[in-house]
Amino acid sequence: MTTSLRINGTEHLVDVDDDTPLLWVLRDVLGMTGTKFGCGAALCGACTVHIDGAPTRSCITPVNGATGAEISTIEGIGTTEIGKKVQNAWLQNEVVQCGYCQSGQIMSAVALLTNNPHPTDADIDEAMSGNICRCGTYMRIRDAIKLAIDGHRG
Amino acid sequence: MMMASDLLGGAGADALVSRRLFLKASSAAGGALLLGFDLLADVDRAVAAEQETFEPNAFVRVGRDGRVKIIVPYVEMGQGNYTTIPMLVAEELEVPLDAVDAEHAPPNEKLYGNPLLGGVQATGGSTATRAVWKPLREAGAAARTMLVAAAAQRWSVAPSSCKAQDGEVVHPGTGRRLTYGALVEAASAQPVPQSVELKRPEDFKLIGTSAKRLDAPAKVSGKAVYGIDVRLPNLKIATLAQSPVFGGRLKSVDDTKAKAVKGVRQIVRLDDCVAVVADHMGAAKKGLEALDIEWDDGSHRNLETADIQRELEEATLKRGAVAKEVGDVAKALETAARKVDATYQVPFLAHATMEPMNCTVHVRPDACEVWVGNQVIARAQAAAAAVTGLPLEKVAIHNHLIGGGFGRRLEVDGVTRAVQIAKLVDGPVKVIWTREEDIQHDMYRPFFLDRISAGLDGSGAVIAWRHHFAGSSILSRWLPPAFQNGLDPETIDGAANIIYGLPNFRLEYSRVEPPGIPTAFWRSVGPSHNIFVVESFIDELAAAAKKDPVSFRLSLLDHQPRAKTVLALAAEKSGWGTPLPERRGRGVSVQFVFGTYMAQVAEVEVTNDGSVRVRKVVCAVDCGTAINPDVVEAQVQGAVMFGISAALYGEISLKNGRVEQGNFDTYQVLRLNEAPTVEVHIVKNNEPPGGMGEPGTSAVVPAVSNAIYAATSIRLRRMPIDASALVNK
Numbered sequence: 001m002t003t004s005l006r007i008n009g010t011e012h013l014v015d016v017d018d019d020t021p022l023l024w025v026l027r028d029v030l031g032m033t034g035t036k037f038g039c040g041a042a043l044c045g046a047c048t049v050h051i052d053g054a055p056t057r058s059c060i061t062p063v064n065g066a067t068g069a070e071i072s073t074i075e076g077i078g079t080t081e082i083g084k085k086v087q088n089a090w091l092q093n094e095v096v097q098c099g100y101c102q103s104g105q106i107m108s109a110v111a112l113l114t115n116n117p118h119p120t121d122a123d124i125d126e127a128m129s130g131n132i133c134r135c136g137t138y139m140r141i142r143d144a145i146k147l148a149i150d151g152h153r154g
Numbered sequence: 155m156m157m158a159s160d161l162l163g164g165a166g167a168d169a170l171v172s173r174r175l176f177l178k179a180s181s182a183a184g185g186a187l188l189l190g191f192d193l194l195a196d197v198d199r200a201v202a203a204e205q206e207t208f209e210p211n212a213f214v215r216v217g218r219d220g221r222v223k224i225i226v227p228y229v230e231m232g233q234g235n236y237t238t239i240p241m242l243v244a245e246e247l248e249v250p251l252d253a254v255d256a257e258h259a260p261p262n263e264k265l266y267g268n269p270l271l272g273g274v275q276a277t278g279g280s281t282a283t284r285a286v287w288k289p290l291r292e293a294g295a296a297a298r299t300m301l302v303a304a305a306a307q308r309w310s311v312a313p314s315s316c317k318a319q320d321g322e323v324v325h326p327g328t329g330r331r332l333t334y335g336a337l338v339e340a341a342s343a344q345p346v347p348q349s350v351e352l353k354r355p356e357d358f359k360l361i362g363t364s365a366k367r368l369d370a371p372a373k374v375s376g377k378a379v380y381g382i383d384v385r386l387p388n389l390k391i392a393t394l395a396q397s398p399v400f401g402g403r404l405k406s407v408d409d410t411k412a413k414a415v416k417g418v419r420q421i422v423r424l425d426d427c428v429a430v431v432a433d434h435m436g437a438a439k440k441g442l443e444a445l446d447i448e449w450d451d452g453s454h455r456n457l458e459t460a461d462i463q464r465e466l467e468e469a470t471l472k473r474g475a476v477a478k479e480v481g482d483v484a485k486a487l488e489t490a491a492r493k494v495d496a497t498y499q500v501p502f503l504a505h506a507t508m509e510p511m512n513c514t515v516h517v518r519p520d521a522c523e524v525w526v527g528n529q530v531i532a533r534a535q536a537a538a539a540a541v542t543g544l545p546l547e548k549v550a551i552h553n554h555l556i557g558g559g560f561g562r563r564l565e566v567d568g569v570t571r572a573v574q575i576a577k578l579v580d581g582p583v584k585v586i587w588t589r590e591e592d593i594q595h596d597m598y599r600p601f602f603l604d605r606i607s608a609g610l611d612g613s614g615a616v617i618a619w620r621h622h623f624a625g626s627s628i629l630s631r632w633l634p635p636a637f638q639n640g641l642d643p644e645t646i647d648g649a650a651n652i653i654y655g656l657p658n659f660r661l662e663y664s665r666v667e668p669p670g671i672p673t674a675f676w677r678s679v680g681p682s683h684n685i686f687v688v689e690s691f692i693d694e695l696a697a698a699a700k701k702d703p704v705s706f707r708l709s710l711l712d713h714q715p716r717a718k719t720v721l722a723l724a725a726e727k728s729g730w731g732t733p734l735p736e737r738r739g740r741g742v743s744v745q746f747v748f749g750t751y752m753a754q755v756a757e758v759e760v761t762n763d764g765s766v767r768v769r770k771v772v773c774a775v776d777c778g779t780a781i782n783p784d785v786v787e788a789q790v791q792g793a794v795m796f797g798i799s800a801a802l803y804g805e806i807s808l809k810n811g812r813v814e815q816g817n818f819d820t821y822q823v824l825r826l827n828e829a830p831t832v833e834v835h836i837v838k839n840n841e842p843p844g845g846m847g848e849p850g851t852s853a854v855v856p857a858v859s860n861a862i863y864a865a866t867s868i869r870l871r872r873m874p875i876d877a878s879a880l881v882n883k
Contacts, residue, residue, distance in 0.1 A: 016434070016437075017415075017417070017437070017440070019440075020437070023436075027434075028391055028436070029433075033382075033383035036508070036509070036557070037382065038510070039817055039818050040588055040817075041589070041819070044508070046508060073376070087375065090374045091366075091370055094364075094366065094370065095374075096232075096369070096373040096374060097234075098231050098508065098509075098555075098556060098558045099232065099370075099372075099374075100509045101508045101557075102374060125826060125827035129825045129827040133826075134506060134796070135232045135792045135795075136791060136829070137788070137792060138824075138825075138829035140788070
């Protein structure tokens with residue numbers, strides 16, 4: 001079955017089963033490896049992408065559920081104003097350690113700030129609690145989100 | 155519109171291109187011995203600079219463009235090696251950090267073995283910084299000395315009248331200057347100096363600064379290439395099911411339905427494992443689920459955690475190997491005014507690195523290539539050679555950035571498994587473990603059980619300390635010569651070298667290997683267990699003596715001024731002794747492990763339903779020279795979160811020989827909404843650096859447990875924390 005996907009503004013045709021998780025289409029079929037596999041069960045957030053702006057766990061999202069939608073991934077997020085701001089805040093705050101979960105963290109943070117430009121601490125907790133970081137960069141993630149909002153270190 | 159097959163954009167393509175360039179450069183240079191595989195995103199420039207470089211030693215390459223490549227012998231798994239190690243070289247070489255590219259060292263234990271880990275080319279035990287501190291600065295200084303000598307020769311002046319700065323040699327007397335790039339050839343002709351003079355700490359420009367991480371830009375843009383991201387032409391993806399009971403065998407498998415799954419190419423059967431090879435992981439997973447597998451569970455089919463616990467308990471009642479003995483404990487206990495006895499235990503723990511286990515292998519009749527992120531790449535090479543029967547030099551290892559190690563990737567079981575599968579597959583195959591396989595076939599932090607007794611005199615002073623514990627010795631398998639007379643230094647680390655001055659002391663250890671359960675290093679290794687026991691028990695003794703936990707510890711540390719300093723500092727910064735609301739408490743710990751002094755004060759809140767929230771952790775650390783203070787701070791923050799995960803949730807249990815946990819719902823880890831504030835205070839001095847990857851983990855567990863005691867008067871002697879014991883306390 002050929003499926004058409006619009007990813008970071010470009011159309012792609014893929015030939016996979018309808019129920020194939022979007023994650024594996026991105027990574028193994030299209031070679032966009034910035035989106036990561038962590039759990040396969042929407043428990044860790046490493047695979048987070050945006051589907052029509054909504055943060056979505058691509059590891060449990062069947063590819064046919066994303067047809068006709070605007071899919072954004074870490075590879076394209078830097079072209080948006082908020083995406084760039086968040087990436088810069090991540091760099092300025094030296095968030096990353098191993099870095100493996102950070103694509104997903106950034107995608108969740110960008111979705112949060114796009115929908116809610118002035119989140120409270122509770123909003124940040126809620127939006128980010130689905131993204132696990134085993135290196136434990138949580139404090140810096142929190143601070144970087146605040147830095148991205150107002151340009152000050154949190 | 156592009157078809158999938160046209161797409162080679164993104165990080166994967168970078169990896170393909172860089173690999174080709176790498177192979178080309180290697181052959182141009184006459185062999186790969188001194189070259190590695192550059193895995194940071196911006197590789198082309200680094201590889202291009204490979205031609206005609208100044209190569210004074212195994213660690214430094216200066217290109218004609220003046221860029222410096224540093225061959226980093228220790229892998230990057232988040233701990234900052236790709237920044238702090240280049241800083242050491244750049245400091246002595248007198249180049250700015252942005253002129254430096256980091257590159258993985260290839261497998262070569264002669265050149266890159268870790269002197270602190272028995273010569274194994276391993277990154278672990280918080281040893282990297284300690285191992286490179288002198289040799290890598292010397293490597294930079296040697297290169298600088300040769301560049302200066304080359305310039306001096308050209309100008310016919312004394313080398314001592316020249317100086318190196320910012321990637322140039324200058325002759326202040328005449329204002330002449332030459333870039334390092336222009337000196338590549340001339341410097342190569344200089345003799346390698348027998349000894350070099352290292353800079354004095356007061357002259358450091360980079361060491362001691364919070365230089366930006368060199369690996370960060372690629373990691374925030376999705377361009378960083380981890381082992382799991384490798385792309386190759388005609389690459390297949392495989393996932394696997396291993397015997398759910400350790401030591402079990404594959405009896406039969408019906409693959410009819412799996413073969414019908416679109417994209418599934420092959421089913422591989424091994425003695426104790428089935429793998430589904432497919433065009434992509436989605437198909438491989440679907441194929442795996444469609445398999446009808448029958449296992450022969452073998453002799454461990456009835457194993458339960460309680461069986462292991464019982465065995466350890468019995469072992470501690472017999473005589474163990476005496477790790478350390480001071481004075482006469484038995485006699486001192488007889489005369490004690492008060493005796494305190496306790497039993498502690500800690501569970502098996504999984505590593506749960508964010509990047510699940512994976513390894514890509516291409517086996518050809520005459521060669522084998524392996525793409526992986528691993529902490530012991532020379533062992534990875536040997537493992538692949540053993541499975542294929544090929545000589546070592548026919549096995550190429552391309553090491554990658556690691557999406558979390560924590561000790562898991564100090565093992566090569568994943569490499570062995572992937573090569574076994576790849577041997578039966580035509581073409582390259584990437585073997586990816588599902589999260590469930592990753593957790594259920596981890597090699598675990600051992601289960602330990604401790605019996606401990608102490609005697610106090612009438613004034614509350616500790617006059618006797620007797621400690622006996624049982625559990626697995628990882629080193630006896632990992633580095634057999636290190637296991638002598640029933641003991642190894644890692645397993646007893648933190649218990650034998652206890653920091654307190656105790657007049658009568660005895661530590662015994664009984665090695666008991668859990669049947670079938672593989673054990674391995676886990677962040678903070680021996681101290682992950684021992685510091686929990688020692689720092690909890692010393693807290694019990696303070697309570698028995700009716701003394702404040704901080705002043706009680708301070709009174710036992712007169713011979714340890716650096717430990718005393720960090721303890722006093724953590725207490726002061728945490729507001730130790732100031733009042734807290736109901737059901738809140740502060741707990742303290744102090745330790746000297748991995749060459750670093752550390753004290754932590756944790757502040758916790760225990761709700762009426764027994765759940766524990768760690769609000770704040772204040773850490774004072776003396777790690778000697780803090781090469782990059784921001785990296786030190788980050789390591790403490792992260793290690794604290796790692797330890798709290800274990801304290802609150804961490805437990806691998808066995809039922810019917812099977813691991814009961816499978817994913818992040820049953821093996822929970824700390825999340826952002828639960829994360830405490832971590833405050834780090836670094837004691838500055840010019841002592842040699844201590845390790846920083848691990849101490850924060852061992853220190854936080856007892857600090858949290860002691861804080862729970864302060865809040866509730868409940869002493870927890872088992873990890874993880876049992877919330878049911880804390881209800882309404």
